[in-house]
Amino acid sequence: MPIEAIVFDKDGTLFDFAKTWGTFGRSLLMRLTKGDVDRAAELGSVIGFDFEQERYTTDSIVIAATVEEIAEVLISHVDDVTLQEVVDMMNAEAAAAPQSPAVPLGPFLKGLQQSGIKLGVATNDSEHPALQHLESAGIREHFDFIAGYDSGHGFKPGPGQLLAFAAQIGVEPSRIAMVGDSVHDLQAGRAAGMITIGVLTGLAEAEALAPMADVVLPDIGHIPAWLVEK
Template structure:
């Protein structure tokens, strides 16, 4: 059955994870630590972030978790800040994070739209920062659908966001490709009955994605060529 719609994860898929989220991690832990580098490094280790190198471990909670899940973990180690305040800090720092495009996104997305594909974004980020990130590089209007974990459809690895996209654009799930850089993305795609495409612009290696992916590609720029051959 042909693919008529493509749903993208955001971080690590449309945007290169390491180049985008290093600054977020550094600014966020320093803000929560009140500028104390030793304390900030401790908070970084809790979420799988190295303050000195501004890099994440492959199993960092930041890669695929929701803001609430990250806040729940941090709240266990920060006594004077509520979960709601932590969420506000995380969302504010996320919204301010400069986005490093995995490939030049405007011509890529315009090409897909001209080819007739319906396009969407499903992220475990909050919806408001996600919309800001897309708008910051001029691609918000290229998508028919954008959902965050707080948009009312659940979050990955559950299939709710994915099925909501398929219903919104009027395409059967089996005619949708889910594209992502983490197992959460691909597990959600499988649960929704979609084709799954893994990309290597996140932190997960190809061998980790392969069991859940119909194909693993270097980046999203390889998708049109792959689709033309299936």
């Protein structure tokens, strides 16, 4: 059965996770601790982030959780700040984070569109920073659908965002591929009844993704060749 549409996760899929979010983590923690490096390092350990190396652990909550879920973990470890202020701070830092594309995204996405494939983005990031990231990379116009965790469709591993994409473009879920770098992404794809493609530009290894993936590829740039072979 041919694939008529593809919905992508954003962080770790369209954009290389480690190269993009290390600076974000350091900057956020410095703001939360008012520049106290020792406290920032301690706070980093709470969310699975090595402050000195600017590197996330493979089980870091930052990888797949929503902004609110991360803020709820952080709030009990910081003083004189509300949960909403932490969320707002995270969204501001995320929107300003420089993105590192996993592959040259413009030609890649244009090629998929020229082959008749509809494109979407489903991220557990907030919608506003997600739009900022896609705009800054010059690829916003390639997508028929973009949803964050706060767009009204729920968030992964639930299938709501993916089913909303399918409904908007009028394509059966079984003819859509969900592409992501985390188990949450692939669980969402399976729950929506979609084909699942794992990529290795996040922090999860192939062995972790394989049980939930129809195929695991090094990065999204390998998708066109896989579609031809499929």
